Amino acid sequence: MTTIGIVGAGAAAAAATHVLDSAVPDAEVTVLEKSGGLCGRAATRRNDDRDLVYDYGANYLRSDDERVVDLVTEVLDDEGMVEVTEPIYTFEESGEVSPGRDADGHKWSYRKGLTQIAKRLFGETDATVHRRTRVETIRRAGGGGSDRDDAWTLVDTDGDSWGPFDVLLVNPPAPQTADLLADAEWESPARESLRAAAADVPYRTVWTAVLHYSFALDRPYYGLVNTDKQHEVGWISREECKAGHVPDGESLLVVQAGGDWSAERYDADPADNVAELAGHAAEIVGDDRLLDPDWTDHQGWRYAIPEGELDRDPVDGEDPVDAAAREGLYVLGDWIAGEGRLHAALANGLDVGERVAEEE
The missing domain is CATH 3.50.50.60 (FAD/NAD(P)-binding domain)
Incomplete structure (x- = not known):
């Protein structure tokens, strides 16, 4: 054996x-x-009191490898798999949002999370x-x-x-x-x-804030990615775009800070970090209501994403x-x-x- x-x-x-x-x-x-x-x-985490499910690290599974696609759709039971159909937009250091950063392919998660x-x-x-x-x-x-x-x-x-x-x-x-x-x-x-x-x-550090709101956020995109890596925020996504993750009429944002900000603020007061990232999200998304989430969570990843090859x-x-x-x-x-x-x-x-x- x-x-x-x-x-x-x-x-x-x-x-x-x-x-x-x-x-x-x-x-x-x-x-x-x-x-x-x-x-x-x-x-993935859950908040059963609020009926929330959220992927707070990796955001979704891309269909960029045929063997992986076959694994999750044919070999494994695909019951509960959900697809994000809304596109990904971009923003740069100025915070200005632009459409058009969505490659062909699927963006998958599960009702119970990645x-x-x-x-x-x-x-x-x-x-x-x-x-x-x-x-x-x-x-x-x-x-x-x-x-x-x-x-x-x-x-x-x-x-x-x-x-x-x-x-x-x-x-x-x-x-x-x-x-x-x-x-x-x-x-x-x-x-x-x-x-x-x-x-x-080399690795990028990522500090993540999860922000819940009792109202629906009307935007045409699922996610926003910072393309020039010059903004304090690297990524914002809307978990309500994943079926079964957020109750109807509510919003849940996953806000992941950029590498430099995350490294500098990794050990700072979490409440201060969450408040600052909520402020950035409000400015980028263009809605001052996002300054005041009614529930939050957070997580730091010191070694989040490899940025170079072995x-x-x-x-x-x-x-x-x-x-x-x-x-x-x-x-x-x-x-x-x-x-x-x-x-x-x-x-x-x-x-x-x-x-x-x-x-x-």
């Missing part, structure tokens, strides 16, 4: 697990997730997912009670060991993966080359990702794909799952 350990329950890990469940049917898969949720930055993707992918497998279990140490060469010299074990922040594993998949954002590799008990040139490559991937130039003649994979450690996620999009993470997870199946 093949044993597989996975660090992180993001979209890529969910897709890889789904592949492995069928391609390596005798595999025993254990997933350790530091948070209480699934699907990484494709995150986390349904990972929940359904994991749910169709025999994988065991342990939430609120933060991995602190990656260990190679025995450990966890194993006398094998090539086994992987994981140690969490409570000091508990997991494993041994024949194969290890690592799904956190590049900076967090680099930190894990820096402290890993793994004596191999592959560890340092992969750590250095992961540490060099340097896969050979070190000592070998790609650092391939060098690690040769020893049984695979990294996966949108940062490997080089595109901070949900469909890119899912596609990379499919690729990694297929690679592990072939090599095992």
Whole structure:
């Protein structure tokens, strides 16, 4: 029996697990997730008192990869899938809104939110997912009670060991993966080359405000994106455009600050941040009523979106990702794909799952 350990329950890990469940049917898969949720930055919250569902990280799934489209529309049950039909407009540093930033294709979520993707992918497998279990140490060469010299074990922040594993998949954002590799008990040139490559991937920080209003906002667009990246706000979207997310006659805005503002204000008073982003939203959308939401939520993402590609130039003649994979450690996620999009993470997870199946 093949044993597989996975660090992180993001979209890529969910897709890889789904592949492995069928391609390596005798595999025993254990997933350790530091948070209480699934699907990484494709995150959903509910407010049952107000009957709200909202995607406050990734906003929707684009239909930009045929394999991913087939996965969510044919392989998985598409019950509850909803499509945003309203377009995406743009704005620049001045705040002036213009139409015309909407590529062909679908913008999908679910009535219960984007986390349904990972929940359904994991749910169709025999994988065991342990939430609120933060991995602190990656260990190679025995450990966890194993006398094998090539086994992987994981140690969490409570000091508990997991494993041994024949194969290890690592799904956190590049900076967090680099930190894990820096402290890993793994004596191999592959560890340092992969750590250095992961540490060099630039990331954008995003601080998000969620703003509810008891009135309907009449606008022809679903979302507004800042194209020149010079405004304090990077994105505004209307969750009421997703069926089942917001009661009729109400509005729920997801306002995501730009990278510079988010980094500077990440540890500031959340109430002050929410008030400031509400002010920006009111000015951009052109409605002073948005200054006074009747309910709010917020979330910061220190490592939200990769803004550059992983340097896969050979070190000592070998790609650092391939060098690690040769020893049984695979990294996966949108940062490997080089595109901070949900469909890119899912596609990379499919690729990694297929690679592990072939090599095992």
